[in-house]
Amino acid sequence: MNLGSRMVGANTLAQAAFRLREAGIFIALAVAVLFFWARADNFMTVSNWQNIATDVAIVAVLAVGQTMVVLTRNIDLSVGSIVGLTAYISSDTLAKHQGLPLGAVVLIAVAIGLGLGLVNGLLVTVGRIPAIIATIGTLAIYRGLLFEITNGKNVLAFQLPERFLDLAAKKPLGLPTLAWIALVVGVIGAAFLRWSPWGRDFYAVGSNPDAARFAGIPVGRRVMSAFMISGGLAGLAGFMFAARFASVDAVAGTNLEFDAVTAVVIGGVNVFGGSGTVLGAVLGAVLVATIQDGFTLLKLSEFWKIFFNGTAIVVAVTIDALVTQRLQEALRRRRRAEIVAAREQAGATAREREVPT
Amino acid sequence: MNASEPAARTPLVELRGISKTYGGVHAVEDVSFGIAPASTHALVGENGAGKSTLVKILTGVVSPDTGTVLVEGEPRSVGSPSAAHRLGIVAMYQDPTVFEDLTVAENVFAGRYPRRRGLVVDWKAMRREASRLLEEIGADFAPDAPVRGLSVADRQLIEIAKALSSSARLLIMDEPTAALSLQEVDNLFAVVRRLHDRGVSVIFISHRLEEVSEIADTVTILRDGRHVETRPAARLPHAEMIRLMVGRPLDALFPKEEAEIGEAVLRAEGLTRRGVFSDISFEVRRGEIVGLAGFVGSGRTEVARCIFGIDKLDAGRLWIEGRPFTPRSPRAALRRGLAYLPEDRLRQGLVQPMSIERNTSMAVLPEISPAGILRPRRERWLARSFMERLSIKATAPTQVVRSLSGGNQQKVVLSKWLAAQPRILILDEPTHGVDVGTKADVHRTISNLATQGLAILLISSELLEILGMADRVLVIREGRLVGELSREAATQEAIVQAAAGVRAAP
C-alpha cells in the first residue's frame, strides 16, 4: 500500500483554518492599534502601553484559568467574585501584618482560590449542576461572603507596604512586574496544556466526554481540576488586583468574569470544548484590554466596553459555529475526492466477485 | 464443536454455554464456539440473531446470565469494558466515535500518551509510533491530520491503530464495511491479514457474504439467538450459509387477512440522496402491504426519513393519491395522510417522561385541540380507545411510557400514528425488541389496517415478518433497489440472496 503524500491537501486546509483564528486576532489587534493611534491622543505612548499591560495582566491570568474550564465544556462565572475575595484578603492581611513576605500572601490568595474552585468543581461534577448555573450561584455566594468580611470597610492604599504597591508601579525592563507575572503564568499554562498528559486530557474531555470516559480518562477528576486551576489563578489575579488598585472594597472584581470569557471566546477557545490555546486566550485578553483602553482615551463611555464584550462573544460564537460547519463539509468533500482519485489511480472499477455456489 | 479443525489448538477466546435474556426475550441461548489465534472468524446471522449481544458480552458491556468466557483456556470474568481491554478484547463499530477536535495521533493515544521521563507528553514519540502504526496498516493519512475531516474508513483505521497500540489480541469488527467503498474494503482486508501476522485474531461481523468468503477462515452462523454451525469458510458455500441463517419452520405468526388491493396511493420515482441511496422507484397501493427488506445500513430507513420530510432528497419525485408531493416536514406529510413510525422507539418514537395519553395525541393535537386549547377528555378517550384496540397493558392512560415494556411502548407509538388516521403508513422495524405476544398483536393490527384500505410500507429485517405480512417484497441493497418479489415467489432464501447480492444457486 503506498503511503503518505496524498493527504497533504486536506491536512493543510484544516491547519490553515486553525491558524486563521490566531491570525485573525493579530489582524484585529493591528487594526485596533492603527485606529486608536490615528484617533486618540497619547495612545502610542510608553506610559499608555504600560497601562494596557497592567490591565491585560490581570485579565490574562483569569483568561488562562477560564481556558482550562472552557476546554472541558464548562464555564466559570465566579472568577470575578473570587478576585474580589482574594484581593481583599491579600490587602487586608498585608495591612495587618506589614512584614509578611509577599510570597506568603500570594500563597494564601492562591490557596483560597483553589478552595473556592474546588467547591465549583464539586457542584459541577458530583452535584451535576450545569456549570453556568453553578457558577452564577457561587458568584453570588462568594460576593456575599466578601461583603460579610469587609463589613463596609475597605483597605486603603496608605495601609499597604511599599513593596506590594511597587508590583504595579515598578517596571523592570519597561514592563510592569504584574505583566511579567502574567507572562510567566501564560507560559506555564501553555506548557501545561501542551506538554502534560493531564492538560491534554482536558481537550479529550471537552471534545467527547463519553469517548474520554471510555478511553479510561477520569473525567470527573479532570473537570474538578480545571475548576480548581481557574479558582487558583483567580486567586493570583486577586493578589495582582490588590497590588494594582490598592484600595480594595467589596465591589472589587465585579464583572471581571466577563472580560475573561470575552478574551477566551475571542481567542478561539471553542465554547463547545475540545479546542483552543492559551496563546489565543492571551491574545484575546490583549485585544480586549487594548480596545477598552482605546475607548477610554477616546472618552467614550465605559458602557461601550460592556457592549463590545457582549457583541464580541455573540459574534465569535456565531463565527465559530458557522466556520466549523463549513470546515467540516470542506474537509469531507476533499477527502472523498481524494478517495475517488485513489480508486481511479489503482484502476479499481466495480468488479464482479466470484461467487462460490 | 469444531470437529473439522486440524490440530486442537487452544482457542484464543472461547464462549461456552453463553445465554442472555433481555426483558423476557432470549437474546442468545446456550451459544458455544471458539476463536482460533491469528485467524479471522466471521459471525453471520440476521438481525436479532444475537450477534450484537455476543459482542456486548465479549467487550464487558453486559454480563451473560449463564456460561463462561475463556481467554487462552482460562475462564475470565469480563465484567467491564476496562476488563475486556485488559484481556486484549477490543471492539470497533461501524462509525467509530472519535475526538473530532484532536489529531489522529492524539486519538490513537487518548489517555495513554507516551511520556518522556514519565512526566511530559512525548510528542515526537507519539508521532513516530502513530506513523509506524498507520504505515503498518496502510493508512494514507498523517498522524498530524485533524480527525474532523477524515472519512469513516479512515476512522476505522484509527481504531485499528488504537487497538494495535494497546496490544489487543482479539479485534471485533461489527459491520465494518457497510460504509466503505470497494477500494477501502480491500485496504481493510489487507490490514486484517497484517493483523494475523501480529498474532491478532479478528471477529468479522458482516452480512456481505462475498466478503465473508474472502476474508474469513472460519464462519459461525447464529439464528434466533442460537448457535447453528461453525465451519471453515472454505467448506461453506453461500447458498448453504443462507440456508443455515434462515432455515426455520415457517409457522405463521398470524395468518394474514385478505385485503382488497386498489390503486397506487404512494408513488416514488428516482428517489436519490447522494451517498445514501439512489434511483429508488416503487409504489404502494390501497390495501397493500409492501415489505422493504435489506440488511441494516442498506438505506431503507433513510428512504423513509426522506419521504417523511426529516431529511432532504437530492432528486426524485413523489405522488400521494395521484397528486405530486414535496416532502418538506413531518407536519406536511401528516397533512397529506402519510405517517412514519420511526426505527428508534425510545428517542424518536416516544417522549419518554410523558404519559400514554399525551404521547398518543402528540401528532394530532392540531386536530383535537380547537382554537389551540387542549381537550384532556378527548385525549384520554383517544388513548383509552387505542389501549383497548391494541391491547396495551397499562394501569391507566396516565401511566408514563418510560415504565412500560418494550412491546407496550411500541403499541403506544403505533397508536400515535393511527390516531392521525393516515392513508399511508410506513412502519420501520415495528416489532423490533418486542415480545412474541405483542408481535402477534401488532401483526394482527397491521393486517387489519390493510383490509381497511391503508397502504402500508413495512420496513423490516425479520424475514418471517415480511414473508407473513407482505403482498410484495422490495429488496434494497447498498442504497439500490435490487429486487421485487411477489408473495408467492418470496422465500427466505430468495430475499437474503437478493439482499446479499448473491446469485441464486442453480
Add this chain to the structure above:
Amino acid sequence: MKRVAAALLLRWESVLVLLIIAVGLWCRSLSPLFLTKLNLLDLATPYIFVGLMALGLTFVVIAAEIDISVASILAVSVVVIGQIYETGTSIWFAATVGLLVATALGLFNGFLVAALALPSLAVTLGTLAAYRGLAFLIHSGEGVATFPTGFTNIGIGYVWGQQVPVALLVFVGTAIGLGFLLHATRFGRYIYAVGSSREAARYSGIPVTSVRMAVFGISGFMAGVAGFVYIGFFGSSRADAADGSLLDVVTAVVLGGVDIFGGSGSIVGVVLAVFLIAELRNGMQLDNIGGDTQNIVIGCLLLGAILAGNGIRALQASGLRQRLARARKKEVVRTKGQAEGIS
C-alpha cells in the same frame, strides 16, 4: 385516602408551601407586624418584576434552554420607554414600543439559538452584556424624572381601599394567563415535548424551530412587562435597571421545581417560589442582614434546589428500574403462556 395524601405531600409545590409557612413563622418571630394582612399583601411587591421575568424564563427552561439576558432586556426596554416618553408622546405609546423592543430582543436570542443552532448558554451570555451595554448607549444618565401616575400605578399603586397592590394583581393575572398557555394549550404541550425529546417532537410533526424561537420571544416579552412594574415601583428608567436581579430570577425558576434540564415544571411552583424568595428577603431585612449577604442565602437556595431535584430524579430512576424488572419478569410468564397458546 392515605395514598392521595401522601402523593400530595410529596409534591414539590407542597414542600414550597411548607417552607413558606416555616419562613413566615421565623419572620413573625422577628416582627409581630409580619402577619398582618397589609404586610402580607405587600410582601412581594418589590419582587414582582423578578417574578414576571421568572415566569417568562420558565418557558425557556422547560424547552431545555437557558436565557440569562432577561435582566438586560428589561433594562433596554425601560430606557427606551423613558427616552420615548421624554420626547412628548403618550406614556402608553412609549410603553408599547418598549414592549415590542423587549420581544424583539428576545426573538433575536431565539433566532441565534433555534435557527443558527448556537448554544443558548453562550448566546445569552453574550447578549446579557451586549443588551446591557446597549441600554447604557441609548441613555446613560438619570432616568426620566416623573412618569404619570396612571402608569406608575402598575408598579406601586393600590386598589380596593389601598390594600391590594396593583403589581400583585398584575403578577397573579399574568401567572394565570401564562399558566393557561403553558398547561392548557397545544403550544404549551409542544414546549414540554421539545424540552423532553427534541427528536421525538420533530418526528411527531411539531414545528420545533418555531417553538424554540417562540419561548425566547416570550421571555423577552415578559422582561418588557416586568419593566413596566419596575418603572412604577422604583420610579427609575435608568440603564442599570434590574442589575443583579438575575440571581433571584433563575433561583425562582429552579426553586419552583422547573427541571434545569428541561421537560418539566409548572407555573404554580414558580409563583410559590417567588413568594418564598420575597418572604425570605423580607425576613432577612427585618433581621438586619445586608442585601449582598442575603445573596449568599439565595445562592445556596439555587444550588440546593438543583441538587434536590437531581437527587429526587436519581431516586425515581432507581425505583423505576426495580419496578421495570418486576414488570418484565411478569411479562416472561405471560408471553410464555401466549406463545404456547399460538403454536
